[in-house]
Amino acid sequence: MDLFTATALGILAAGFFVGIVVGLTGMGGGALMTPALLFLAPHQSAAAVVAADLTAAAVYKTGGALVHSKEGSPNLQLAKWLILGSVPMALLGPYAIKTFTDPENLDQTLKFAIGIALLLAAATYALRLYINLRRVRSGGYLGDENPRIRPVPTFLVGALGGLLVGITSVGSGSVIMVALLMLYPGLSAVKLVGTDLVQAVPLVLAAAISNIAIHGLDWELLIPLLIGSIPGTILGSRLAPRVPQSFIRRAIVVVLTMSGVALLGKAGWEPFGKDGAPYFIAATGVAMIVLVPLVWGVLRKGQGLPMFGAPYVADLEGTSEADRKASPSH
Amino acid sequence: MTPGRRGSPTNRLLIVLVMVVLTLLSLILLKGDGPGSGEMLIAFTQENGVNSRDLPILGLWLTGMVACGVLLWRER
Numbered sequence: 001m002d003l004f005t006a007t008a009l010g011i012l013a014a015g016f017f018v019g020i021v022v023g024l025t026g027m028g029g030g031a032l033m034t035p036a037l038l039f040l041a042p043h044q045s046a047a048a049v050v051a052a053d054l055t056a057a058a059v060y061k062t063g064g065a066l067v068h069s070k071e072g073s074p075n076l077q078l079a080k081w082l083i084l085g086s087v088p089m090a091l092l093g094p095y096a097i098k099t100f101t102d103p104e105n106l107d108q109t110l111k112f113a114i115g116i117a118l119l120l121a122a123a124t125y126a127l128r129l130y131i132n133l134r135r136v137r138s139g140g141y142l143g144d145e146n147p148r149i150r151p152v153p154t155f156l157v158g159a160l161g162g163l164l165v166g167i168t169s170v171g172s173g174s175v176i177m178v179a180l181l182m183l184y185p186g187l188s189a190v191k192l193v194g195t196d197l198v199q200a201v202p203l204v205l206a207a208a209i210s211n212i213a214i215h216g217l218d219w220e221l222l223i224p225l226l227i228g229s230i231p232g233t234i235l236g237s238r239l240a241p242r243v244p245q246s247f248i249r250r251a252i253v254v255v256l257t258m259s260g261v262a263l264l265g266k267a268g269w270e271p272f273g274k275d276g277a278p279y280f281i282a283a284t285g286v287a288m289i290v291l292v293p294l295v296w297g298v299l300r301k302g303q304g305l306p307m308f309g310a311p312y313v314a315d316l317e318g319t320s321e322a323d324r325k326a327s328p329s330h
Numbered sequence: 331m332t333p334g335r336r337g338s339p340t341n342r343l344l345i346v347l348v349m350v351v352l353t354l355l356s357l358i359l360l361k362g363d364g365p366g367s368g369e370m371l372i373a374f375t376q377e378n379g380v381n382s383r384d385l386p387i388l389g390l391w392l393t394g395m396v397a398c399g400v401l402l403w404r405e406r
Contacts, residue, residue, distance in 0.1 A: 247344050282358040286387065289352050290394040 008224040010040045015228025023236020030169040031121045035259035046110035052221035053169045054208035074194035082199040085158025090207035093166025112267035117170035118260030124178040132316040166207040172200045246314035254288045356391040
């Protein structure tokens, strides 16, 4: 095992940077780290990257859940049904993809799946903002902190989330969170965060165990990843109160979309040919930066609000300066 | 940008960062050897110039720059 290579140092630096972003915003762990590892260590298989990323996520999600155990107040009934769905599927997902995919195509299939998962994670961010916008327009939260649990839909959300995370390592937070928001619109952000923390730990642990059992664990990926990401996450969480999180979250969405398109290209989906791939990725970035705010303005207009202005994105996310000052964690 | 934070140097810096990123991405697209650049409208040299398929990119870049300019003006 050689830990003093340019690749290992690159992974350590990327782990540190992504750790800071995760600590700052609480989002993007697997979604940012998986593509970063795939681009930084192109000689590694996608399966090895997913296994290492999930193992690192299991370490810092567990740590995060312990550190933040006093924050939020999880709805344990809800978490129970989610876990019942997600853990078995997180265990089965990697086996299913290995069984039903030709070994020669496994890498391509995983990259394609990760690309789709990244686009899905980016889309869920937008969907969550839109749901919050509609909430604000309808007079705020409906206020039902302990809603009647709907076992079957909750179980299915957990199962689909478990499958997604087990196969791609992406979506343990973003995708499940937005599904919960749609199923239980009365839940406050504090309840949502608390419930998400409780359900994410067993989910990521199960996904990591399953991937390690099938593909093994590459210590040359994991060790620099942990050495970089743990101090990065701690530093990020310390900096969080002083940094405009909303801007970073939107930047993450742009990066997720561009990474998703890039990975689809690596998996063979190249609508403009191999030479056109960098242009397609750059065009995606330009469109995200310029067109998405315009589309958002049109959606606001549809809700009877001016295209731009209050309520700002940070207000909808609950990350505005006033929200941060009011939060007990900061 | 959030209300109550108008004029903060961080906000201005972030807007400038968006302008730089948008310009860099647009330059990659305008570089000229992408797929199907279209016919040349304004020639700088025999091989380089503004092509018809550069126009949407220039339009998007300009829209982004104007929007960032407005935000910068509000943050002054």
